[in-house]
Amino acid sequence: MVENGQRVSIIPLGGLGEIGRNMMLIRYGAHILVIDCGLIFPEDEMFGVDVVIPDVSYLLENRHMVKGIIVTHGHEDHIGALPYVLKDLNVPVYGTKLTLALLQAKLKEYGVNGFRLQQVKPRDILKLGPFKVEFIRVSHSIADSVGLAIHTPVGTIVHTGDFKIDHTPIDGEVFDFYKFAQLGEEGVLVLLSDSTNVERPGFTMSERAVGQTFDEVFRKAKERIIVASFASNIHRIQQVISIAHKYNRKVAIAGRSMLNVVNIACELGYLTIPPGILVELDEIVHLPKNKTVIISTGSQGEPMSALTRMAMAEHRQVEIMPGDTVIISALPIPGNEKLVARIVDQLFKQGADVYHEAVDGVHVSGHASQEELKLMISLVKPKFFVPIHGEYRMLIKHANLAQELGIPPENIFVIENGQVLEFTRERGYIAGRVPAGRVLVDGLGVGDVGNIVLRDRKQLAQDGILIVVLTLNKDTGAIMAGPDIVSRGFVYVREAEELIEEAKAKVRQALDKCEERKITDWSTIKANVRDTLSKFLYEKTRRRPMILPIIMEV
Amino acid sequence: MVENGQRVSIIPLGGLGEIGRNMMLIRYGAHILVIDCGLIFPEDEMFGVDVVIPDVSYLLENRHMVKGIIVTHGHEDHIGALPYVLKDLNVPVYGTKLTLALLQAKLKEYGVNGFRLQQVKPRDILKLGPFKVEFIRVSHSIADSVGLAIHTPVGTIVHTGDFKIDHTPIDGEVFDFYKFAQLGEEGVLVLLSDSTNVERPGFTMSERAVGQTFDEVFRKAKERIIVASFASNIHRIQQVISIAHKYNRKVAIAGRSMLNVVNIACELGYLTIPPGILVELDEIVHLPKNKTVIISTGSQGEPMSALTRMAMAEHRQVEIMPGDTVIISALPIPGNEKLVARIVDQLFKQGADVYHEAVDGVHVSGHASQEELKLMISLVKPKFFVPIHGEYRMLIKHANLAQELGIPPENIFVIENGQVLEFTRERGYIAGRVPAGRVLVDGLGVGDVGNIVLRDRKQLAQDGILIVVLTLNKDTGAIMAGPDIVSRGFVYVREAEELIEEAKAKVRQALDKCEERKITDWSTIKANVRDTLSKFLYEKTRRRPMILPIIMEV
Structure with a gap:
C-alpha cells in the first residue's frame, strides 16, 4: 500500500506466462470478482497428470469477499477448472447462454451439485457489490464469447477475453465496435488484452474463409x-x-x-x-x-x-x-x-x-493478430495496459506493440501469475504476491501429486526400477532369505540373467562389508546397497534405474 | 523374382515414413552398396531411449556382399548410426572431406577402432564391384554435401541425398546442374529424391538471405x-x-x-x-x-x-x-x-x-521446396521415381508432384522401410521384405530395450509403482513379516498414510481369503493380491500404479 486513496487490484491466478488456465481476480476493498477459471494440459514432464488448474487458496482464504465468477466463453481454458473450484467455493457463475450450457454439462459430468449459474447477454449490465460489469460481444472460435468492462470506483477495467475481429461472422453477431469505442471515449483505466496471436502480423482471417x-x-x-x-x-x-x-x-x-x-x-x-x-x-x-x-x-x-x-x-x-x-x-x-x-x-x-491446417488452409485462428490487437488498443485508449493470455515472450511483444501505439512504458505492466498489480487513478504498481502455483490433477487427486512424485515418475520413466529385497534375522542380523532382485522397465530380464546374478553378488558383498564394519543401522545398510548397485549398473549399462532396497525382519 | 534378366534392387532400412535414420541399400546380384547410416531421436513414448538406429541384420547376414558405405553428408541422420554399425560390420566408408572429418571425430568419441575412411570429392567416380558411383555437388545446410549417381548394369540410379538448390551459396560451390542434366540426358532408371520439404510451396531461400x-x-x-x-x-x-x-x-x-x-x-x-x-x-x-x-x-x-x-x-x-x-x-x-x-x-x-525462427526469418531450411523438387525431376528425367527421406504423407505428396510432371503412376513407388523394390530396365515391383525395425539404444544397450521394457516404463511414468513385500514361513505359509508397502511415483506417502494402511488391510484380507481357499501357489496368491489392490486403489484414486507383490520364504 503505497499511497492513500482508492485502489483497485488485478491479480492473475493463471494464463500469464502460459497459454491456458486463465483466471483473473479484480479486487476492490473487501470485494473480489473472478474472471474465468480454466485448465491447462500438463507439460510433457508432468508424467501421469491429467490436467493442471490454478491454485485458488487466496480465494478460499477470502471466500466471504468473492462476489461471483464471470466466464467469458465456454472453452476448457476458461471454464475447465470450475468443476474442481466450485466444490470448494460455491459462488454464482455468470455467463452467456451457450457458455453456461457447456459449463452445466461439464459440472453434471463431474457430479458437482448445488451450483448457481446466472445467464447474461451482451450489453447486459450486472451489479456485483461495488462492480458494474458490462458484457461486450467479441468474435472467437466459439459462439457467444464476450469481453468485459468492469466499472469500479477507481475507474473502468476492460478485459477482452479471448477475441478476434471477424467482420463476417457465421452467426452474423459482429464484434461490438461501438461499445469498445464508447468505453474508450468515456475513459478506460486499464486494458487487459489477449496476447495469444501477437506473433502473427496482419489480420486473422474470417471464419468464413474456411467455408470457402x-x-x-x-x-x-x-x-x-x-x-x-x-x-x-x-x-x-x-x-x-x-x-x-x-x-x-x-x-x-x-x-x-x-x-x-x-x-x-x-x-x-x-x-x-x-x-x-x-x-x-x-x-x-x-x-x-x-x-x-x-x-x-x-x-x-x-x-x-x-x-x-x-x-x-x-x-x-x-x-x-x-x-x-x-x-x-x-x-x-x-x-x-x-x-x-x-x-x-x-x-x-x-x-x-x-x-x-499446416498446409491446406482449412483452419483459421480464433485469436487476434497484430493489427487487431492494435485496433483494440486504439478503440479502448486505456491509461494502463496489461497483456494477458500468453506465454512470456508474447506478453513482452504485446507490451512492445502497446508502446508503439503511444502508451508510455511506465504505464505498461508485464506481470506474472500471483502478482498483485494495484492501480489508483494515477498510477499502477506491484503491491504484493499471492499463491498462484500449479495444482496438478491426477485421477481423483487434486494437488496430491507434487515434486517428489513427479521426480520419481521421471526417473522411473527414464530407466525403470530395480528392487532388492532381503529378510534378516532381527536378533543376529543374518540373512534369512534373499537378496532377491526384481526389476521393471530396466532391462528385459530374460536377456540379462547374468547381469542380475552379478548384481546379487554385489549386494552380498555390500552386506558383508557392512557386517565387517559392524554397521547395523538399516538406513546405512540400504544406502550402501544402493550406492554399490548404482555404480555397478551404471558401469555395465550406462543407465541409472531407481534402486529400492527393502529389508524385512523376522 | 518375377522375370528373368538383369535386376537391381533398392532396399531402404530407414528414412522412409520418418525424418531421420536414413539408410538405403542398392543390391545387384551378390553386391550391396550402402548409402548413409543415420540415427533418429526417440519419440516421446520411447521413455529413456537415447537414439534409434536402423536394424542392419540383413546386412550382417550378407556381410560378404557389402562393398562399402557411402555417406552423402555429415548430419547425424546420415552418419549417426555408424559408430554402432561399424563395430559389427567393418567395411570402407566413402565421403567428402568434411563429412569424413566429422565422422572420424564421432568414431573416436565412441571408441571405434580400425575403421577405413576413404575421401572423395564431387565429380569423382568410384568403382565398387559392379557399381560405378559418381559424386555430385548439392546445396544443403552443411558444407560438402553430395548427391549420387550409381551406375549399375541395369541402369543409373540417382540418389539426391538431402538437398536444396542455392544459387548463391556461401562457399561459392553451386549445385551441379550440369551433372544432373547430363545424367538426365543420358537416361536415368530411378530417381530417389529428398521429400522433407515437399509440403512447402515455392523455392527455399538462399543461405545468404539469413546473412541479410x-x-x-x-x-x-x-x-x-x-x-x-x-x-x-x-x-x-x-x-x-x-x-x-x-x-x-x-x-x-x-x-x-x-x-x-x-x-x-x-x-x-x-x-x-x-x-x-x-x-x-x-x-x-x-x-x-x-x-x-x-x-x-x-x-x-x-x-x-x-x-x-x-x-x-x-x-x-x-x-x-x-x-x-x-x-x-x-x-x-x-x-x-x-x-x-x-x-x-x-x-x-x-x-x-x-x-x-518462427517469427523473425533468422533461419532458412536446407531442404528443397516444391519448385526445386520439380526442377530435380525435370533435370534427371527418370523412368522410375521413388520419394525418400520423409514421413509417409510427404512421400505421398512427393509422388503426386512427380505424377503432375508426367511420370506415369505405375512408375512411381511409395515404399516403406524394409521393402525390397526391384527394377529391370522395363519395370519395377515389390520383390520382398527384409528386417527393418527400429533398434533402440539406451546407454550401452543396443537393442535390449524392447516392448516389454517400454510398456513398463510407460506405466511407471503414468502412475508409479506400489510394492508389497511379505515374508512367509515356508512350511506353514504363515506371515512372518509384512505385508509392507513401498510406493514411488504414486502418491506422496506422508500425505497418504491412511490410504497405505487401508491397502495393507486389503492385502491381509486377500491373503486370508487365499488361506481359506487353501491356495498355496505363489503366483495365484500374488495375482489375488495384485487384483485386490488394483481395484481398491483405482476406486480410491482413479490411478493405476504398477503393483508388484514380492513374497519371500524363510
Whole structure:
C-alpha cells in the first residue's frame, strides 16, 4: 500500500506466462470478482497428470469477499477448472447462454451439485457489490464469447477475453465496435488484452474463409468426406453442415464430445440444421459414399478420439477407404504436432486424401493478430495496459506493440501469475504476491501429486526400477532369505540373467562389508546397497534405474 | 523374382515414413552398396531411449556382399548410426572431406577402432564391384554435401541425398546442374529424391538471405549478441563471423560440439576466420559488450546446452543481461517446439531481445521446396521415381508432384522401410521384405530395450509403482513379516498414510481369503493380491500404479 486513496487490484491466478488456465481476480476493498477459471494440459514432464488448474487458496482464504465468477466463453481454458473450484467455493457463475450450457454439462459430468449459474447477454449490465460489469460481444472460435468492462470506483477495467475481429461472422453477431469505442471515449483505466496471436502480423482471417476452402474441397471430393474439428467450434460445424447440404450430402456425428456439443447447440438454437440432413453414424455407413459427410472429434490426434480410431483401423463403424477425403480443421495445440502428423500419415496409408491446417488452409485462428490487437488498443485508449493470455515472450511483444501505439512504458505492466498489480487513478504498481502455483490433477487427486512424485515418475520413466529385497534375522542380523532382485522397465530380464546374478553378488558383498564394519543401522545398510548397485549398473549399462532396497525382519 | 534378366534392387532400412535414420541399400546380384547410416531421436513414448538406429541384420547376414558405405553428408541422420554399425560390420566408408572429418571425430568419441575412411570429392567416380558411383555437388545446410549417381548394369540410379538448390551459396560451390542434366540426358532408371520439404510451396531461400537478416540485427544491436545454431551449419557460422567482423565485434564459441566443429572446419579450410577475431569465452566476457558476439549451441533448447544454461542463469561464464540480443537461428525439430519456446521465454525474462525462427526469418531450411523438387525431376528425367527421406504423407505428396510432371503412376513407388523394390530396365515391383525395425539404444544397450521394457516404463511414468513385500514361513505359509508397502511415483506417502494402511488391510484380507481357499501357489496368491489392490486403489484414486507383490520364504 503505497499511497492513500482508492485502489483497485488485478491479480492473475493463471494464463500469464502460459497459454491456458486463465483466471483473473479484480479486487476492490473487501470485494473480489473472478474472471474465468480454466485448465491447462500438463507439460510433457508432468508424467501421469491429467490436467493442471490454478491454485485458488487466496480465494478460499477470502471466500466471504468473492462476489461471483464471470466466464467469458465456454472453452476448457476458461471454464475447465470450475468443476474442481466450485466444490470448494460455491459462488454464482455468470455467463452467456451457450457458455453456461457447456459449463452445466461439464459440472453434471463431474457430479458437482448445488451450483448457481446466472445467464447474461451482451450489453447486459450486472451489479456485483461495488462492480458494474458490462458484457461486450467479441468474435472467437466459439459462439457467444464476450469481453468485459468492469466499472469500479477507481475507474473502468476492460478485459477482452479471448477475441478476434471477424467482420463476417457465421452467426452474423459482429464484434461490438461501438461499445469498445464508447468505453474508450468515456475513459478506460486499464486494458487487459489477449496476447495469444501477437506473433502473427496482419489480420486473422474470417471464419468464413474456411467455408470457402471447404466448398472447394467438397466440390472436388468424389467419395466420403470426414471433417475433424474442435467440438466447441460451432461455427465451423455449422459451415460443414451448410456446405454438406449444398452438395446434397447427409451428415453424421462421430465422437462423444462432438455429439454432446451438437445436441446442446441445436437445443439452444446455435446451429441451423436443414431437416433430415442429420443421420446416425450406423446409418450413414450404408448410404452411397459420395452422399455422406462425417463430423468427428480427434483434430488434435487424441489417442482415444473417433478420428484416431478410424486412422488406426480400430473404429467400430467407420473404416477409412481409398477415395475418402479427410479434413483436419484445427491447429495442433503446441505439443500435439507429432500426434497430429502421425494421424495424417496413418490416414494417407489407409488411402485417404488428407487436408490439414499446416498446409491446406482449412483452419483459421480464433485469436487476434497484430493489427487487431492494435485496433483494440486504439478503440479502448486505456491509461494502463496489461497483456494477458500468453506465454512470456508474447506478453513482452504485446507490451512492445502497446508502446508503439503511444502508451508510455511506465504505464505498461508485464506481470506474472500471483502478482498483485494495484492501480489508483494515477498510477499502477506491484503491491504484493499471492499463491498462484500449479495444482496438478491426477485421477481423483487434486494437488496430491507434487515434486517428489513427479521426480520419481521421471526417473522411473527414464530407466525403470530395480528392487532388492532381503529378510534378516532381527536378533543376529543374518540373512534369512534373499537378496532377491526384481526389476521393471530396466532391462528385459530374460536377456540379462547374468547381469542380475552379478548384481546379487554385489549386494552380498555390500552386506558383508557392512557386517565387517559392524554397521547395523538399516538406513546405512540400504544406502550402501544402493550406492554399490548404482555404480555397478551404471558401469555395465550406462543407465541409472531407481534402486529400492527393502529389508524385512523376522 | 518375377522375370528373368538383369535386376537391381533398392532396399531402404530407414528414412522412409520418418525424418531421420536414413539408410538405403542398392543390391545387384551378390553386391550391396550402402548409402548413409543415420540415427533418429526417440519419440516421446520411447521413455529413456537415447537414439534409434536402423536394424542392419540383413546386412550382417550378407556381410560378404557389402562393398562399402557411402555417406552423402555429415548430419547425424546420415552418419549417426555408424559408430554402432561399424563395430559389427567393418567395411570402407566413402565421403567428402568434411563429412569424413566429422565422422572420424564421432568414431573416436565412441571408441571405434580400425575403421577405413576413404575421401572423395564431387565429380569423382568410384568403382565398387559392379557399381560405378559418381559424386555430385548439392546445396544443403552443411558444407560438402553430395548427391549420387550409381551406375549399375541395369541402369543409373540417382540418389539426391538431402538437398536444396542455392544459387548463391556461401562457399561459392553451386549445385551441379550440369551433372544432373547430363545424367538426365543420358537416361536415368530411378530417381530417389529428398521429400522433407515437399509440403512447402515455392523455392527455399538462399543461405545468404539469413546473412541479410543477421546484418540488420547486428546493425541495430546495442550490446552483446548471442547466436545459437546447429554446430554443423558451417555456412551459418561463417556468416556470423563475417558480419561480426564487419561490425568490429570479437567472437567466442560456447558449447563443446560447436567448438569441435569449428575446430575441424577451421583446420580443413571450411571456415575463413579474420585473424584475431576469435577469442576465448573467458576473455570475451571482459570486453565491452557492444564489441562481442557469442556463437552457441542450444538452438533446439537441449536441456544441457550452452544457451539453455545461459537462459536458466546456470552458465558458468555467460549471464544474460538486459540489452543482450539473442538469435536462435534454427527451426525446432518436430517435438522440440515447446523446449525452444521455453528457452525464448526464459531469455525474455532475463531481459534479452530474442529473434527466433518462427517469427523473425533468422533461419532458412536446407531442404528443397516444391519448385526445386520439380526442377530435380525435370533435370534427371527418370523412368522410375521413388520419394525418400520423409514421413509417409510427404512421400505421398512427393509422388503426386512427380505424377503432375508426367511420370506415369505405375512408375512411381511409395515404399516403406524394409521393402525390397526391384527394377529391370522395363519395370519395377515389390520383390520382398527384409528386417527393418527400429533398434533402440539406451546407454550401452543396443537393442535390449524392447516392448516389454517400454510398456513398463510407460506405466511407471503414468502412475508409479506400489510394492508389497511379505515374508512367509515356508512350511506353514504363515506371515512372518509384512505385508509392507513401498510406493514411488504414486502418491506422496506422508500425505497418504491412511490410504497405505487401508491397502495393507486389503492385502491381509486377500491373503486370508487365499488361506481359506487353501491356495498355496505363489503366483495365484500374488495375482489375488495384485487384483485386490488394483481395484481398491483405482476406486480410491482413479490411478493405476504398477503393483508388484514380492513374497519371500524363510
